[in-house]
Amino acid sequence: MGLEKVIKCIKENKRFLITTHINPEGDAIGSVIALALILKKLGKSVVVCNTDPVPRNLQFLPYSKKIKQAKEINNRFDAMFVLDCGSKDRVGLFKNGAMPMPPPIVNIDHHITNEKFGYINYIDAKATATGDIIYRLAKALKIKIDKNIATAIYTTLLTETGSFRYSNTNSGILRISAELIDAGINPWRIGQQIYETNTFQRLKLLGILLDEMETDSTGKVAWVTITSAHYAATNTTAEDVEDFINFPRSIKGVEIAVLFRESKEDLYKISFRSRGTIDVTRLALKFGGGGHKYAAGCTVKGSLNEVKEKVLQAAVEEMERKIVKKEKTLESLNP
Amino acid sequence: MGLEKVIKCIKENKRFLITTHINPEGDAIGSVIALALILKKLGKSVVVCNTDPVPRNLQFLPYSKKIKQAKEINNRFDAMFVLDCGSKDRVGLFKNGAMPMPPPIVNIDHHITNEKFGYINYIDAKATATGDIIYRLAKALKIKIDKNIATAIYTTLLTETGSFRYSNTNSGILRISAELIDAGINPWRIGQQIYETNTFQRLKLLGILLDEMETDSTGKVAWVTITSAHYAATNTTAEDVEDFINFPRSIKGVEIAVLFRESKEDLYKISFRSRGTIDVTRLALKFGGGGHKYAAGCTVKGSLNEVKEKVLQAAVEEMERKIVKKEKTLESLNP
Known part of the structure; x- marks a missing residue:
C-alpha cells in the first residue's frame, strides 16, 4: 500500500x-x-x-x-x-x-x-x-x-x-x-x-533552573529560564537543555509550561508544552513560531523582562480564553 | 503449575x-x-x-x-x-x-x-x-x-x-x-x-539537591543529601524524595549513586543505586542494611559529616576493590 x-x-x-x-x-x-x-x-x-x-x-x-x-x-x-x-x-x-x-x-x-x-x-x-x-x-x-x-x-x-x-x-x-x-x-x-548519560554539569544547570522556577497565581502556567550566565556558571551549552521543559510540565495542575532560553543578546528561544487541554500552537503562532498542538515554539526579540512579560501574558490569556470557552459551553448545557 | x-x-x-x-x-x-x-x-x-x-x-x-x-x-x-x-x-x-x-x-x-x-x-x-x-x-x-x-x-x-x-x-x-x-x-x-504529578515544592527540593550534588575525584561515586533544613525551606516531606536517587545515577561514568536523607537528628537513611557493575548490597550489608544487587539501603547513626565520611569511604573502597579485581582478572588472562 x-x-x-x-x-x-x-x-x-x-x-x-x-x-x-x-x-x-x-x-x-x-x-x-x-x-x-x-x-x-x-x-x-x-x-x-x-x-x-x-x-x-x-x-x-x-x-x-x-x-x-x-x-x-x-x-x-x-x-x-x-x-x-x-x-x-x-x-x-x-x-x-x-x-x-x-x-x-x-x-x-x-x-x-x-x-x-x-x-x-x-x-x-x-x-x-x-x-x-x-x-x-x-x-x-x-x-x-x-x-x-x-x-x-x-x-x-x-x-x-x-x-x-x-x-x-x-x-x-x-x-x-x-x-x-x-x-x-x-x-x-x-x-x-x-x-542516563547526563553530565554532572547538565544536572547542575537543571538544579539552578528548578530553584528559580516560577508559576502564575493560578498555578496553571509554569516557566523556567536559561540565560548565558547560567551556561557560564555551570560550564554548559544549549545542547544540555534538552527535555528540561518536561519538569515544569510535570507539575500537577500546570496546563502550559514555558521555557525561555537566551540565544543571543536580546534574543530568546521559547518552547511551549501543553498537558493536553490547551493548543499551544496558537501561542507560538502569535510570535511567528509554530509546531504541534502540545509542543510548539518561537523566537522573540527584546530584553528578558520584556520577552517574559509579553509571552507569559499571552499564555495566561490563552488559559483564560479556554476557561471562558469552557464556562460558556457549560452555560449552554444548563441554560 | x-x-x-x-x-x-x-x-x-x-x-x-x-x-x-x-x-x-x-x-x-x-x-x-x-x-x-x-x-x-x-x-x-x-x-x-x-x-x-x-x-x-x-x-x-x-x-x-x-x-x-x-x-x-x-x-x-x-x-x-x-x-x-x-x-x-x-x-x-x-x-x-x-x-x-x-x-x-x-x-x-x-x-x-x-x-x-x-x-x-x-x-x-x-x-x-x-x-x-x-x-x-x-x-x-x-x-x-x-x-x-x-x-x-x-x-x-x-x-x-x-x-x-x-x-x-x-x-x-x-x-x-x-x-x-x-x-x-x-x-x-x-x-x-x-x-507527571510533581508538586512545585518537590521540584524546588530537587533543585537544591542537584545544586549541591557532589562526586568523588574519579567521578564514579555521586551523592546527594537531604536534611530537615531542606524540607523546611521547600515545605516538603520525606514522601517528596521518591526517585531522586535516579539523578546522580543517571550521570555518565557514575557507578554508585548515594542518597543521604535525614530521618531524625543524627539518624540518616541511605539509598544506594548501581549502574550494573557494582553489587551495592555488599555496601548496605556493611551498615546493617540490605536490598537488591542494584538497589539497596541502610540506616546509619551519627552526625551528617561522620555518616557521609564512613559511607562514602566504603563506597569508594567498593569501587576500588572492583577495579583491582578486574585488573587481576585481566592479568590472569594475560599472564
Whole structure:
C-alpha cells in the first residue's frame, strides 16, 4: 500500500545516500542507521551523511561512527533517502552547497505537515515514528531484523514515544518492540544509553533552573529560564537543555509550561508544552513560531523582562480564553 | 503449575481480605486493586485494607478510594491475600493489633527473598511484577480483563519496569501491555498520572539537591543529601524524595549513586543505586542494611559529616576493590 515505489527504487538501483534533518534526535538517527543496515544487507552501496553530528546519547548505536558529515560527500548516487524530515529546508545537506545537483529524493516521514518534496513520497502520519515505517519496509523487503537493526529501530520507538508514555504509544508499537527484544536487543542497556548519560554539569544547570522556577497565581502556567550566565556558571551549552521543559510540565495542575532560553543578546528561544487541554500552537503562532498542538515554539526579540512579560501574558490569556470557552459551553448545557 | 491452589481457594470461599506491604508503590497498589476487581467479578465479597494510604500519584486508579485503612477492619474473612510482600514483618496489618487472629494467608509475590509465610504461597521470582502474576491469575480464571482491571495491571508493569526501561523489561511484558491497551486503557493518561504529578515544592527540593550534588575525584561515586533544613525551606516531606536517587545515577561514568536523607537528628537513611557493575548490597550489608544487587539501603547513626565520611569511604573502597579485581582478572588472562 504505497511502499511498492520505494521497494522498486531500492531494487533497481545500487548507490544510495541517506540523510535526515538538522539537529537530529532518536527517530532521525535510528531511522537512517536502520535503513543503511537494511540496504547493506541487500548488497547496496550506502553512504549516510548529515550536517550535524550524532548527539552524545545516541553514539552507542551500531553504525553511528560511520555517519559522515557534509563536507565529506563526493561520490555520485542513484537516489537519496531523506528520512523523518517534513520540509526540504530542514535538510542540512541542501544548505551549504555540498549538493548542487542532488539525486532523485525518496522522502519517508511520519509528520502530517510533510511537504512531499521527493520524487517518491511515502508519508504516513499515523505512524508513531519514522522508524516504525522503516520496520515495515524491512518486513516488506523480507529482511531478517538482526540485533543491530533491532537496536536502531527500538531507539526510534523508545525516544519518539518518550519511553512509551506519550499519546502516540499504542499496542502495535509495543508488539513491534517485543519482537525487537526477541531479536536480541537489551532494552535496559538501550534505555541507560539514551536516558542516563547526563553530565554532572547538565544536572547542575537543571538544579539552578528548578530553584528559580516560577508559576502564575493560578498555578496553571509554569516557566523556567536559561540565560548565558547560567551556561557560564555551570560550564554548559544549549545542547544540555534538552527535555528540561518536561519538569515544569510535570507539575500537577500546570496546563502550559514555558521555557525561555537566551540565544543571543536580546534574543530568546521559547518552547511551549501543553498537558493536553490547551493548543499551544496558537501561542507560538502569535510570535511567528509554530509546531504541534502540545509542543510548539518561537523566537522573540527584546530584553528578558520584556520577552517574559509579553509571552507569559499571552499564555495566561490563552488559559483564560479556554476557561471562558469552557464556562460558556457549560452555560449552554444548563441554560 | 502452582496457581491451582490459589484458584481452588478462591472458588471454595466467599469473603476475602486483600492487603500489601507498608509504604506501597505501583506494583503493590495496582495488584491489590486488580485482584479485588477480579474477585468482585466472581461475585465474592472483598475488602482491601492497608495501613498506609494510597500514594498521591496512584489515587487516579479505579477502586483506590475504596481501599480502607487498618482501624476499619471488623468483618471476618475466609482467607486473606497478601500481595507483593516478601516477609510477614512488612504487612502493616499484623503490627498494630488490628488482626489478632488473621485468617489463612494466600501469599502471592515475585520477590526471590519471599519467606513463604502463607498457607498457600505462589512465588514466582521470574515474574516482572506481582501484577504480572495477577494477570496470569485472571487468565487462568477466564476473567475478561476490562478497562479498570487493565489500568491497574498496566500500572504495576509500568512502574515496576520504570517505564519499560529496567532490566526486568522483556518481550512478554510488552505483549501483555499491548493487550491491556487493546482492552481500552490510555497509556498516555496513565503515564501522566504516575510520572507527571510533581508538586512545585518537590521540584524546588530537587533543585537544591542537584545544586549541591557532589562526586568523588574519579567521578564514579555521586551523592546527594537531604536534611530537615531542606524540607523546611521547600515545605516538603520525606514522601517528596521518591526517585531522586535516579539523578546522580543517571550521570555518565557514575557507578554508585548515594542518597543521604535525614530521618531524625543524627539518624540518616541511605539509598544506594548501581549502574550494573557494582553489587551495592555488599555496601548496605556493611551498615546493617540490605536490598537488591542494584538497589539497596541502610540506616546509619551519627552526625551528617561522620555518616557521609564512613559511607562514602566504603563506597569508594567498593569501587576500588572492583577495579583491582578486574585488573587481576585481566592479568590472569594475560599472564
